[in-house]
Amino acid sequence: MVAVPPSAAQNGTSRGRVLVVDDDAALAEMLGIVLRREGYEPAFVSDGNRAVSAFQQTRPDIVLLDLMLPGRNGLQICQDIRTQSTVPIVMLTAKGDTLDVVQGLEAGADDYVTKPFKPVELVARVRAQLRRGETGQAESLSIGDVQIDVPAHQVTRDGVPIALTPLEFDLLVALARKPRQVFTRELLLEQVWGYRHAADTRLVNVHVQRLRAKIERDPEKPEIVLTVRGVGYKAGPP
Amino acid sequence: MSQASAEATCHVGEERSKPRERTDAHRDPAVSTTRPAPPATDASPASSSPGTVGPAPADEPRRPLSADLGALRRRLRRQATRTRRLSQRQAARAAAAWRSSLQVRIGTITMLVAGTVVVIVSLVLFSQIRDQLLSVKELAAIDQVQTGVVYAQNEVAGIAAGDSASVRATLDRTVKQLKERGSPAGDFEVVMVYRTGDSERAPAVSQRGIYPAIPPELRADVASGGQYAQYAMVPDGSGQARPTYLVGAPVPTGAGSAERIELYYAFPLDQEAESLSLFRSTVVISGIALTLFVVGIALLVTRLVVDPVRRAAGIAQRLAEGQLEERMVVRGEDDLARLATSFNAMADSLQRQITQLESLSQLQQRFTSDVSHELRTPLTTVQMAADVLYESRADFPPHVARSAELMHTELDRFEALLTDLLEISRYDAGAAVLDWEPTDLGALVRRVAAGMSALAERHGCELTVSGPAQDVIAEVDARRVERILRNLVGNAIEHGTGQPVEITWAANRTAAAVTVRDHGVGLSAAEAQHVFDRFWRADPSRVRTVGGSGLGLSISLEDARLHGGWLQVWGQPGAGAQFRLTLPLAAGTDLTSSPLPLRPAVLRRPGGVR
Numbered sequence: 001m002v003a004v005p006p007s008a009a010q011n012g013t014s015r016g017r018v019l020v021v022d023d024d025a026a027l028a029e030m031l032g033i034v035l036r037r038e039g040y041e042p043a044f045v046s047d048g049n050r051a052v053s054a055f056q057q058t059r060p061d062i063v064l065l066d067l068m069l070p071g072r073n074g075l076q077i078c079q080d081i082r083t084q085s086t087v088p089i090v091m092l093t094a095k096g097d098t099l100d101v102v103q104g105l106e107a108g109a110d111d112y113v114t115k116p117f118k119p120v121e122l123v124a125r126v127r128a129q130l131r132r133g134e135t136g137q138a139e140s141l142s143i144g145d146v147q148i149d150v151p152a153h154q155v156t157r158d159g160v161p162i163a164l165t166p167l168e169f170d171l172l173v174a175l176a177r178k179p180r181q182v183f184t185r186e187l188l189l190e191q192v193w194g195y196r197h198a199a200d201t202r203l204v205n206v207h208v209q210r211l212r213a214k215i216e217r218d219p220e221k222p223e224i225v226l227t228v229r230g231v232g233y234k235a236g237p238p
Numbered sequence: 239m240s241q242a243s244a245e246a247t248c249h250v251g252e253e254r255s256k257p258r259e260r261t262d263a264h265r266d267p268a269v270s271t272t273r274p275a276p277p278a279t280d281a282s283p284a285s286s287s288p289g290t291v292g293p294a295p296a297d298e299p300r301r302p303l304s305a306d307l308g309a310l311r312r313r314l315r316r317q318a319t320r321t322r323r324l325s326q327r328q329a330a331r332a333a334a335a336w337r338s339s340l341q342v343r344i345g346t347i348t349m350l351v352a353g354t355v356v357v358i359v360s361l362v363l364f365s366q367i368r369d370q371l372l373s374v375k376e377l378a379a380i381d382q383v384q385t386g387v388v389y390a391q392n393e394v395a396g397i398a399a400g401d402s403a404s405v406r407a408t409l410d411r412t413v414k415q416l417k418e419r420g421s422p423a424g425d426f427e428v429v430m431v432y433r434t435g436d437s438e439r440a441p442a443v444s445q446r447g448i449y450p451a452i453p454p455e456l457r458a459d460v461a462s463g464g465q466y467a468q469y470a471m472v473p474d475g476s477g478q479a480r481p482t483y484l485v486g487a488p489v490p491t492g493a494g495s496a497e498r499i500e501l502y503y504a505f506p507l508d509q510e511a512e513s514l515s516l517f518r519s520t521v522v523i524s525g526i527a528l529t530l531f532v533v534g535i536a537l538l539v540t541r542l543v544v545d546p547v548r549r550a551a552g553i554a555q556r557l558a559e560g561q562l563e564e565r566m567v568v569r570g571e572d573d574l575a576r577l578a579t580s581f582n583a584m585a586d587s588l589q590r591q592i593t594q595l596e597s598l599s600q601l602q603q604r605f606t607s608d609v610s611h612e613l614r615t616p617l618t619t620v621q622m623a624a625d626v627l628y629e630s631r632a633d634f635p636p637h638v639a640r641s642a643e644l645m646h647t648e649l650d651r652f653e654a655l656l657t658d659l660l661e662i663s664r665y666d667a668g669a670a671v672l673d674w675e676p677t678d679l680g681a682l683v684r685r686v687a688a689g690m691s692a693l694a695e696r697h698g699c700e701l702t703v704s705g706p707a708q709d710v711i712a713e714v715d716a717r718r719v720e721r722i723l724r725n726l727v728g729n730a731i732e733h734g735t736g737q738p739v740e741i742t743w744a745a746n747r748t749a750a751a752v753t754v755r756d757h758g759v760g761l762s763a764a765e766a767q768h769v770f771d772r773f774w775r776a777d778p779s780r781v782r783t784v785g786g787s788g789l790g791l792s793i794s795l796e797d798a799r800l801h802g803g804w805l806q807v808w809g810q811p812g813a814g815a816q817f818r819l820t821l822p823l824a825a826g827t828d829l830t831s832s833p834l835p836l837r838p839a840v841l842r843r844p845g846g847v848r
Contacts, residue, residue, distance in 0.1 A: 024615050029624040037626070094614040098673050116618040116653050119625045184681065201716065202673075230676040230711030 014041040015042035016130050017063035021051045023069050031064065034119040040126070048072030052080045052162045060087065062129055064122075066095045068106065075097065075107045082108030086165050091116075105206040110167045111193065112203075141176040143224050143235045146215060148176055155215070167192070175225060175235040178200065184232040208233060214228030227231060243835045246290065258299060274525040318522050323650055340547075341540045347531060347535035364514075364521060371510050375424070375483060378469070379505045381484045383465065387414065388500050390430070390489045402439070405432055409442035409499075416501075417444040430503040435463075447473045448504050452484060460486035461502050464798045472504055480549075550581060562589040601634045602667040610660050617653060624649045658789040662772070665796040672715050672800050674825045679710045686723040698739040699731050710745040713825035719798040722805070723752060725790040725825070726817045730756035744833040749803075750823055751834040755816040761809025769807055770795045794819075804829060806837045 019033055022028045023046045032042040045054035049069030055063065063081065067074035078089055091104045104112050111125055141148040147156045153169055155162045157237035164172065170192045175183060183191075185201035192234045193203065223236045308543045328330065351419050393412040410431045416428045429449050431441040451472040459466040465487040472482040482504045489499040558565045565585055566578040628646040631639035662671045687703045694701040722817035723741075730739040737757035744751055761769060768774050773788035791805075798805035801821050820832040 021797050024619070027619045027622075030626075033626060034622055094610055098671065111625045115614040118619050146569055186685070205675075223464040230709065231681070 015039045016126075017041045017043060017058060018126065018131065019043050019055060019060035019063045021045050021048075021056055021063065021069065023047070024076075025187075027126075031059070031122075034102075034123065035126075036212040038123050038127075048074070048077060051077045052084075056084070062126055062228070063087060063089045064126075065089055065091055067091060067095070067100075076105060078104065078107040079110055080109055082165075088167075090125060090129060092120075101202055102206050105203065106210065110165070112200075125193075125195065131194055141173065141238050143172075143176050143179070144237065146224055148173060157215075163213055164211070164214060167207060168214065170213055171207055172215070172225070176231065176238075179235045179238055182228045182231050182234045188232065203232075253601060255830075271407070283790050307588050310695075313579060325602065340544050341537055341637065344540045345533055345537050349373070349533045352529045352532040356529050364518060368514055368516060371513065372507075375505065375507070375510060378422045379426070379468070379483055379503065380465070381425065383501070383503050384486055386416045386419075386428070387487050387489055387501055388505065390499070392489075394489060394491055394499055402531050403441070406442070413442040413444050420585070425506055427506075429504070431498075431500040431502070433498045433500070437613075445475060447477065448502075451479075451482075452502060452504075454488070456484060456486055457500075460502075463488055468509075472506070481511060483507060483666055492726060496749065498697045509783070519549055536602060543574075544588045550577065555579075557588070562592060587824060599669075600666050602663070603669045606660060607665045613656060617656065621649050621653060637835055641801075655789075659791055661793050662789055662796070665793075670796070670800055672825070673717070674715050674801070676711045676712045677714050677716045679712050679743060679745065682719060683741060686720055686727060687741055690724065690727045693728065694739065697734065698736045699734050700726070700729075702738060703741045703743075705743040706745065710750055710823075712745070712750050712823045714801060714821055715797075715815075718800065719819075719821070722794040722797050723754070724752055725794045726752075726754040726819070729790070730754050730815075730817075731759075731810055733815070734758040742834065745823065746831075746833040748827065749820055749829055749831065749833055750822055751815050751818055751820040751832045753818045753834050753836075753838075755814065755838055757814035760811045760814045761807065762811050763809070766807050766809045766815075769809075800829060802826065804832065806836050806840070 015038070019042045020031050020035075020042055021027050022031070022044075025046065028044050028046065035042045043054070043058045043060060045051050050067035051065075051069070051072065065074055065078060070144065074091070074093075078144070080088060088111075089109045091156055092115060093100060093107045093112055094115045101112055102216070110129060113125060116203070139150045141150065145157055146162075148154075148237065149156075152175060153166070155164055155169065155172065171188065171197065174191050179196040188204050189195045189201065208225055209219075212222050212225055215224050216222050226234050226236050229233055244495050274279050277642075288817055308441055336346070360483045390412050394775045395416075409432055413428045413430050417426075427443070427445045427448050429441050429443045429452070429570060432439050443449055451470065453468060453470050456468045456470075465485065467483065467485040471479040472484070483506075484502060486500060486502040489501050491497060491499055504626055553564045553566055560583070565582045568575050568578040568582070592599055596695050604639075624645045625640070628678040634642060661670075683705065685702055691701060721785075727739065727741065732755035735758040740753075740755040742753045742755070770791045772792045775788060798819055798821070803819065803821035805817065805819050807815060807817050816836065816838050818832065818834060818836050820829055820834075
């Protein structure tokens with residue numbers, strides 16, 4: 001059942017709607033309590049088969065998705081949602097192995113949190129993901145033969161637009177803004193994801209791979225996003 | 239050709255035997271003097287005289303001879319070195335073949351033994367036959383000579399001493415007669431010598447050239463009376479020297495007059511030599527053939543044994559590589575079949591056990607991940623609830639607030655313990671995966687130090703990091719290495735009793751090392767042995783501020799091992815402890831040494847900064 005409780009925010013405005021997809025009722029309820037305390041508006045769905053329709057119904061600003069669900073598998077739900085929207089998706093998972101993480105991120109998730117997690121941590125990530133949408137000045141950047149129009153969120157090569165998720169776009173912009181600087185993974189996590197504490201740098205690896213797959217002519221020989229061995233990544237020459 | 243016959247001692251009935259004399263017409267052709275290679279210099283003809291060293295005539299510039307000799311010496315030396323190296327290489331190759339192949343060993347040994355036996359037997363056979371041939375010849379020859387002496391005696395009885403012409407005629411006639419007699423001893427020539435006192439006439443010979451070839455010792459012996467024989471080289475009709483058996487005897491001339499007559503027979507040994515040569519070549523050829531045949535049989539027999547052994551070795555190797563279904567083919571009932579049967583039984587047992595272990599390991603892995611998931615979800619809920627309560631504790635009455643605090647901290651501990659346990663069980667199940675990547679070690683160490691600075695401040699410890707200025711990139715799993723270092727630094731701060739904690743890192747060409755030194759209570763050698771054990775604590779009453787589960791060092795050790803690295807500890811009661819983590823720079827390589835020493839170089843009171 002989809003439950004959309006009335007907004008419980010103190011001053012009548014909520015910071016965003018969160019769709020919680022998890023089959024454990026206690027955990028879902030606890031998440032609801034925590035999110036509401038922070039001023040978010042939670043909605044719940046516990047059955048994998050109904051997750052996508054719930055998504056369409058509630059139009060959340062962010063989705064918290066558990067992988068182990070009855071009915072439809074969490075990875076598949078993630079892919080389904082991704083075909084429809086670029087809304088931030090955060091995986092909740094008990095499995096922290098790289099394989100599982102990479103699978104989840106490649107299915108379209110923007111982040112993952114391993115159970116058990118601190119509520120503070122989760123809230124910080126949700127906040128960071130929601131904040132990402134805001135940008136500012138008009139600027140136009142370029143790396144190699146790729147043009148980036150920042151306010152329009154458009155990336156083109158020779159006039160042909162390339163579709164990137166907001167996260168991938170932000171990653172590219174962060175690199176392009178300082179073409180000669182080498183970004184460590186921690187720095188990227190802070191600038192692009194907004195995480196100040198030590199988070200898992202595998203996130204960065206997987207997203208760079210995804211970005212490369214979309215934007216490089218030859219992902220094996222990258223020219224746009226270059227690896228600096230042992231340190232991190234940097235943008236190719238403009 | 240007939241050196242063998244010339245070397246035989248001859249026995250002439252009961253006469254004194256005379257050792258043969260080695261004919262000096264023979265020259266040993268085997269030794270040839272090696273002439274030095276002509277110097278490859280363009281020495282002008284004028285300086286051909288050896289020993290001309292010094293300024294050459296002014297009109298022609300040329301190199302001094304010493305330089306030529308030097309160059310020549312160098313070339314010879316180089317050649318010698320090359321030859322020596324080549325032969326060394328061949329020797330090494332031969333030694334390797336000897337060691338590695340049973341067939342080579344058996345074949346060589348058989349060849350040597352069979353060859354030696356064949357050679358000895360042939361030599362013995364050969365010398366027997368030769369002696370036999372010669373003695374037959376000798377007996378026949380002596381027989382002939384004695385008959386001839388008797389005949390000659392009759393003939394010379396009527397010699398008129400003074401009449402040299404008749405003497406001559408008689409001698410010639412006798413010689414001719416003697417020669418024309420056939421003999422079982424084969425061909426021969428006759429010489430009769432007539433002496434009066436000391437003078438000697440020209441002898442009557444059936445063939446020219448024999449008489450001068452008669453050795454003087456023989457002549458002397460015969461002259462002193464008695465029959466003597468000797469082997470010598472005597473020229474034949476065409477002047478070629480052949481080995482010959484010479485027999486000489488005096489011919490009694492009636493009343494002891496001053497005249498002496500000596501009769502010499504020369505029996506050429508052509509036929510014997512030919513027979514012997516034929517015999518020798520036959521023996522040599524058959525000897526070689528026999529040896530080869532024996533070696534061939536030995537190799538064949540060896541093959542019969544070595545082939546099954548090789549097959550078994552191949553199958554065993556495939557088994558070892560993981561193909562557990564390999565088995566040997568059992569044929570017949572002999573020892574080899576028994577070997578095959580036992581081998582197959584062993585392989586069956588191994589396969590069963592390995593499959594069992596693999597399934598057990600899989601079970602354990604599945605259990606780990608199932609438990610992991612099942613435990614974590616309720617724990618998450620509980621922790622979140624506890625956190626909510628904790629954050630609102632100001633609103634509670636004191637005892638409720640305190641309960642909320644305790645619940646919060648203990649749940650943290652519980653969560654840490656659970657994580658550690660699950661991590662350890664992953665190592666036990668062999669399911670731990672090393673996710674290595676090129677990582678900047680200096681940055682990693684500094685990051686950990688920065689992360690632990692808050693804790694250090696709380697304990698009043700000063701945290702220092704020192705390392706090389708240049709970047710070191712190592713292929714490591716950053717998450718695990720950070721975990722190890724956080725554990726080590728946390729332990730150092732906790733046990734450091736407020737003294738500075740020094741983190742040092744260094745690298746050489748193959749490895750990198752990080753040491754964490756504290757100056758706290760330290761460890762005794764016995765404690766150092768146990769410090770990596772699971773749930774082991776040095777002092778159980780110690781206050782745990784770092785939230786340890788007792789598994790931190792065990793996990794760190796497993797993490798280090800996963801990288802192929804080392805985690806070691808040095809400690810001294812009262813002087814603190816130093817933990818050293820050593821990791822190979824390239825993933826998958828073996829460590830042989832560490833860039834930093836385990837025992838701190840200087841044991842001094844902290845206060846001096848490195």
